[in-house]
Amino acid sequence: MRSIRLIAVALIAIVASSVRAADTYTGDPVHSSLIFKSTHLNNTSHVYGRFNAPKSTITVDNGDLASVEASVETKNVDTGVEKRDNHLRSPDFFNAAEFPQITFKSTNVKKTGDGKYEVAGDLTVHGVTKSITATVTKTGETDDKMMGHRTGWESTFSLKRSDYGMTKLMGLVGDEVEVTFAVEAQRK
DSSP states (O other): OHHHHHHHHHHHHHHHHHSOOOEEEEEOTTSOEEEEEEEETTTTEEEEEEESSOEEEEEEETTEEEEEEEEEEGGGEEOSOHHHHHHHHSTTTTOTTTOOEEEEEEEEEEEEETTEEEEEEEEEETTEEEEEEEEEEEEEEEEETTTEEEEEEEEEEEEEGGGGTOOTTBTTEEEEEEEEEEEEEEEO
16 A cells, blocks of 8 residues: 555656746847838838837746737837837827827637747727737747846737727828737746
């Protein structure tokens, strides 16, 4: 009987040691990018921009993506043209004074392949929250002596600004916006 108990304890210890707890990673805003592309003047050309200093928290459970939270301050919009950036911060677009943040919080994560996930969640822009689903790809992982344990993730998706109440200057500025969010995050 004693040997059966010892075997049971050993099996429990083996199983417990093989199951890793979820790891939480904090996005490194210096090595993360939140960029966007929109059309200009009735689809004549594309205009690109970014939001500086995006924040994110990523949870990885047993090597798989488990959750994502991200935010950025709308005042951090940057197209490289100060006059345009100020206009984007105005009530015509992001209305940074009234809606200071864009946020995303995942509600469901489904693995679809090796390093690929379908992430559903709530995106809030301009005070409007909509459910979106995006494909997220793991871009890499490393354990660097200077930078610590890091992981990389990227997603590109499209949204309509009119869905978020941003309807000014339609035609002059396209409704559909392509967004790419690339994150490098450090394990806590």
